[in-house]
Amino acid sequence: MSYQAPLRDMQFVLYELLKCDEVLPALPGFEDASREIMDAIINEGARLTQNVIEPTNTPGDREGCHYDPQTKTVATPQGFKDAYKQFAEGGWTGMSAPVEFGGQGMPHLLNTVAEEMMCSANLSLGMYPGLTHGAVNALLGYGTNEQKDYYLPKLISGEWSGTMCLTEPQCGTDLGLIRTKAEPQADGSYAVSGTKIWITGGEHDLTDNIVHLVLAKLPDAPKGSKGISLFLVPKFLDDGSRNTAFCGGLEHKMGIKGSATCVMNFEEARGWLIGEPNKGLQAMFVMMNSARIMVGIQGLGIGEAAYQVSLSFAKDRLQSRSLSGPKEPEKAADPIIVHPDVRRMLLRQKATIEGCRALAYYTVMQLDISLHSEDAEARERADDMVQLLTPVVKAFLTDEGFFCANDGLQLMGGSGFTQDWPLEQFVRDARITRIYEGTNGIQALDLVGRKLGMNGGRSVKRFFAMLQRYMEENPGAPFVTEVKDASSKLQSATMWLMQQGMADGEQAGAAATPYLRLFALTAVAFFWSRMALLAQQQLEAGTTETDFYQAKIHSGQFFVSRILPQASSLLAEIESGKDNLMAMTEAQF
Numbered sequence: 001m002s003y004q005a006p007l008r009d010m011q012f013v014l015y016e017l018l019k020c021d022e023v024l025p026a027l028p029g030f031e032d033a034s035r036e037i038m039d040a041i042i043n044e045g046a047r048l049t050q051n052v053i054e055p056t057n058t059p060g061d062r063e064g065c066h067y068d069p070q071t072k073t074v075a076t077p078q079g080f081k082d083a084y085k086q087f088a089e090g091g092w093t094g095m096s097a098p099v100e101f102g103g104q105g106m107p108h109l110l111n112t113v114a115e116e117m118m119c120s121a122n123l124s125l126g127m128y129p130g131l132t133h134g135a136v137n138a139l140l141g142y143g144t145n146e147q148k149d150y151y152l153p154k155l156i157s158g159e160w161s162g163t164m165c166l167t168e169p170q171c172g173t174d175l176g177l178i179r180t181k182a183e184p185q186a187d188g189s190y191a192v193s194g195t196k197i198w199i200t201g202g203e204h205d206l207t208d209n210i211v212h213l214v215l216a217k218l219p220d221a222p223k224g225s226k227g228i229s230l231f232l233v234p235k236f237l238d239d240g241s242r243n244t245a246f247c248g249g250l251e252h253k254m255g256i257k258g259s260a261t262c263v264m265n266f267e268e269a270r271g272w273l274i275g276e277p278n279k280g281l282q283a284m285f286v287m288m289n290s291a292r293i294m295v296g297i298q299g300l301g302i303g304e305a306a307y308q309v310s311l312s313f314a315k316d317r318l319q320s321r322s323l324s325g326p327k328e329p330e331k332a333a334d335p336i337i338v339h340p341d342v343r344r345m346l347l348r349q350k351a352t353i354e355g356c357r358a359l360a361y362y363t364v365m366q367l368d369i370s371l372h373s374e375d376a377e378a379r380e381r382a383d384d385m386v387q388l389l390t391p392v393v394k395a396f397l398t399d400e401g402f403f404c405a406n407d408g409l410q411l412m413g414g415s416g417f418t419q420d421w422p423l424e425q426f427v428r429d430a431r432i433t434r435i436y437e438g439t440n441g442i443q444a445l446d447l448v449g450r451k452l453g454m455n456g457g458r459s460v461k462r463f464f465a466m467l468q469r470y471m472e473e474n475p476g477a478p479f480v481t482e483v484k485d486a487s488s489k490l491q492s493a494t495m496w497l498m499q500q501g502m503a504d505g506e507q508a509g510a511a512a513t514p515y516l517r518l519f520a521l522t523a524v525a526f527f528w529s530r531m532a533l534l535a536q537q538q539l540e541a542g543t544t545e546t547d548f549y550q551a552k553i554h555s556g557q558f559f560v561s562r563i564l565p566q567a568s569s570l571l572a573e574i575e576s577g578k579d580n581l582m583a584m585t586e587a588q589f
């Protein structure tokens, strides 16, 4: 069974829940983002991902990338080049990039829908343009006019690709430890020297040039993260000569085998400063914030792909009889979808994926509002939501994407474990999304350590106010009682963090991961209540799509009955404090 873009579910979130066809065209620059145009683009994206991208997924996993030590080049799996070419020629690499640099100037929300389809169809291939997107954002924010004019059109058209070079052997999460150096040269450029590891798309054969964005230290840089600068180091210089930035080898890894994960050696490579000296982290965060949401979407995309395969298997596979009597007596056994435990796994996937899609699309629409609204107050409100929800989207969607793939595999029994089905690849591919772009533990620390306290707690207060307003305006909506209960637990957890975590960083660190999950469950329950209310209204109005809307109510019911109750144990875990983690000495482990 091959991937079918979940167009109806996407439309439900876009137009019925978020009303993006009213909100976005009212923003300057997005006048053309009508439903008609958006639907046409999404349909075309579905066609491309289903017919061109997805067929490269399993072969790409089997073949992997090839490194040639003589030429220090990397060949991507067969078929990737052609699929990427069609992707770039279709304008997908520049969907939300500014028109002045050759982009389509469409909302980020539309790009996110395309990213979801791409990640369902082939996560490895989607990584190449995904990283380029981050490089474009960093240049837009911090590049000089000259740099923008030279690099952006090629990156946006997909002729060139971008990388993010942060990690070094001794430096992962703690970027203050980097050793790569940049020596100023007489002509205003820098000689960049050092080794970066695990660089996605560091070398490959999809594009004519690769533009590396590299974190490095100037000779007189202050110690730690305050002394990091960002440099642009192209593979080929503007005179066509080869720069001394070479791939030293490929990582052998568990999943995303079609994505080239490279060791990169910079040997006095020519580079140019992006932004101000020693302010590289600031520019890198611009890349990372958009990349973090994108990684969340990777989790969503893989989860959706896994759900589709396991659902079709559950309808076909005949084993045992239904506990309430045979459902298909003429056959040797009933399809396994009759069994409650199989339904538990299916609904866990369906309810989380659809809830996560609502949360993610909402966050990205806030990003569009924060960048385009004419009203300063509206921009600020939207930006508060984006800042707050970015780590939640990254961590929760990737955790859940992996769990969905895992549930899908479990549902399929031994078949799921074999290479006859794509589930084992989905599980392997999904696993990395919880690690890169800042591990999910680090996302949780970002939420409790930075985002909760930002602007005197304004963002989180606004989040609670949004929930409160909804509950007051819709007291009879489905699941309002459950949302109220989860919201009050989240408020208790937030108060606990304010009281304990401010004074003692270890208390905040001990609470961070369960807090992020409690936050995400509450937010998703809120969206399920809203989606079920819309479904109820449609059913009352006599819609012909009864199955579609009834399924929304059933899925929401599953979420609040079987997943949301975790809120109680998460609150207990948070309030248990740090001692149960920190009291044990290292020797006692």
Ligand SMILES: Cc1cc2nc3c(=O)[nH]c(=O)nc-3n(C[C@H](O)[C@H](O)[C@H](O)COP(=O)(O)OP(=O)(O)OC[C@H]3O[C@@H](n4cnc5c(N)ncnc54)[C@H](O)[C@@H]3O)c2cc1C
Binding pocket: 163, 164, 165, 166, 167, 171, 172, 173, 174, 197, 198, 199, 200, 201, 253, 256, 261, 432, 435, 436, 437, 438, 439, 440, 441, 442, 445
């Ligand atoms: C396939 C792949 C692709 C990648 N692509 C890129 C890329 O394109 N560019 C790039 O620069 N990097 C890339 N990376 C690196 C990736 O971003 C890092 O692996 C990740 O940020 C974690 O760093 P680390 O592996 O060094 O783990 P470490 O930093 O060593 O962390 C190990 C563990 O300790 C925890 N930890 C660390 N510090 C803290 C703390 N303060 N509090 C609590 N827990 C902590 C972490 O959560 C983790 O569980 C890639 C990695 C892989 C595997």
